[in-house]
Amino acid sequence: MATIKDVARKAEVSTATVSAVINDSAYVSPELRARVLAAVRDLSYAPSLAARNLKRGRSQLIALVVADLANPFFSRVVWAAEAAVAAWGYSLLIFNSDEKPEVERRILARVRTLSCDGVILVPVGDSTEHLQSDPDGKPIPTVLFGRTVAGDRSDTVTIDNISASRQATEYLLDLGHTRLGTVTGPLHLTTGRGRLDGMLAAMRSRGLALESRYIRSGEFREDAAYSVARSLLEQPSRPTALYVASGLMALGVMRAVADLGLRCPGDISIASTDTIPGIGGLRPRLTRTEHPLVDMTNEAVRLLVDQIRRGGPAEPRNVVFQPSLVVGDSCAPVVARSVASPLSSSGSGQ
């Protein structure tokens, strides 16, 4: 690889001049500029980022740390983030904390040594102390994505979880369902907890309660959702409708429903928050709330770049996006009988 010295020698100028031409950081006469550019081309010179970064103290790297790369939701975030980050001139590093706080800690240490300019983090722990690079040093610019952490002062980009589950729940209630159940995420996460809370609020405001035996939470995974959904649905009297807190979980629930020989929406209605893109040709089509994922990701990157540019965090900004309901055909009106005597209709399926 040619270095700046080779270019300088070939163009018969100093390295400072080459640098000035390359970075447009000072006026250089047209003649020298042309000589430099010719030399750059001839040697097919590309500046070493390692050297540049060492001197400048930045790296043009943004890290995206997601909680579970196997979840299609986060895959889409990766997709959107790659584009957004590239548009700002950065490159994207991907890390998977796999929902493990200690892995997250290791990753953030590595992010530090790689001197990434910023991090977009889907936090899995309940603390973000480790975001501080060290006691004295300044923290790495950070934007929390999707989830928040109590007491943290980073920028955040989230959706309104309460509203998401409320919308889905109200849709089910409007169809006449009263015996609802839910498969939600871990309750120590704002996404899992918030989506349960919104559902509870929606039911309460109609004077209904959510029976605790109809509430299940598990990790945001297909298999976890499958098993909690199974145990939920195998109870003697099962709910007539379910709200599921994630698209991936909805798949697990669907599989449980299929394996139990139940029909959706015939035997049970299902509404979720988020879905798996592209499955519109399969049956049933999920009724769900959708997040403006691309906008959210763009906003996260914008906030992060802003932090990087201003060189330190300002007053923390919390951007909340609104989900919207998309109706499929996984929900059906409850049959009159069930409404009239909810406790007696235990064997409707099969």
Next chain:
Amino acid sequence: MATIKDVARKAEVSTATVSAVINDSAYVSPELRARVLAAVRDLSYAPSLAARNLKRGRSQLIALVVADLANPFFSRVVWAAEAAVAAWGYSLLIFNSDEKPEVERRILARVRTLSCDGVILVPVGDSTEHLQSDPDGKPIPTVLFGRTVAGDRSDTVTIDNISASRQATEYLLDLGHTRLGTVTGPLHLTTGRGRLDGMLAAMRSRGLALESRYIRSGEFREDAAYSVARSLLEQPSRPTALYVASGLMALGVMRAVADLGLRCPGDISIASTDTIPGIGGLRPRLTRTEHPLVDMTNEAVRLLVDQIRRGGPAEPRNVVFQPSLVVGDSCAPVVARSVASPLSSSGSGQ
């Protein structure tokens, strides 16, 4: 951020000693070692990768350049690659060439200036000259993934496309289908072309031909598959079974089938290569061939790390994985009438 000098000063040793302790690159007496480690801890020192990389000429970075990040297939590759790369001590940069050769070119230039230690590339162009870092310089260690490029001398990791489509096709033929159609990928890609060829070969060996009006190719995208499938299925006499060359395309085909009011497998059987993970609870369940994606990705990373370690490419290695058929319920035996008089049964579906 503390530097190695700060550590050296605090531990009252030279920077060389600190470096030796950190890298275990030379014997250091227990006493000094302890002093150094204490200083490292107190200052919470982490070596600057920028400086280290500049000196060492490597970066601990591996780039993964995929053809379409929006495709769940590649999302899974990202997931598997992140884990594999981390296990070898590298970090993963993600780039999306979006099937555009000129974007790929730009990305590879950037990969060079970032001085990535290696690249896993899903090539979109038909040339890999730009893999050469420059006329004289040595090329970046590279492994081509999924697709190959004629005349290239990199290591490659692929599946046996011929076998994949042959297995799926034979399954359909065994069910009695004779009027087959296909929705495959772009024919200039080894994946699109190979999967068509395997199908043709399977049919030929049974004395059958694949009518050209039943052959459609399009980009490996859901929407592209949707539209070519629609135009394929809207023809006066449509095939009784389809082979679809990718999981994402299968979703598009399913949507087209649904929109046309056809039932799968009642009106049309569908078999594909690859699927979308987790959709086992939705109907129909795809009959498809599956690749050992995780093994493939691990192998790609292994080959790449091997190239990096040996410092230059050896004789190119081409590893081909075998797909296996997984039966769902998207295919049905053809009804006797259709087998007897294939040309007369135009209006069987809706």
Next chain:
DNA sequence: AAAACTCACCTAATCGATTAGCTGGGTTCG
């Protein structure tokens, strides 16, 4: 006991950029 080795550690050059500060020729102004 002097020569020859080891060993543990240090000094200083080096990687390839950026950039503060200098230089010397040309303008401007009092």
Next chain:
DNA sequence: CGAACCCAGCTAATCGATTAGGTGAGTTTT
């Protein structure tokens, strides 16, 4: 006319690590 100023371009310090080569004390060899 000389002082003050500008300006393009250069010299050399610098970023923070690694590492070749050096040093002096202790050990072995003859």
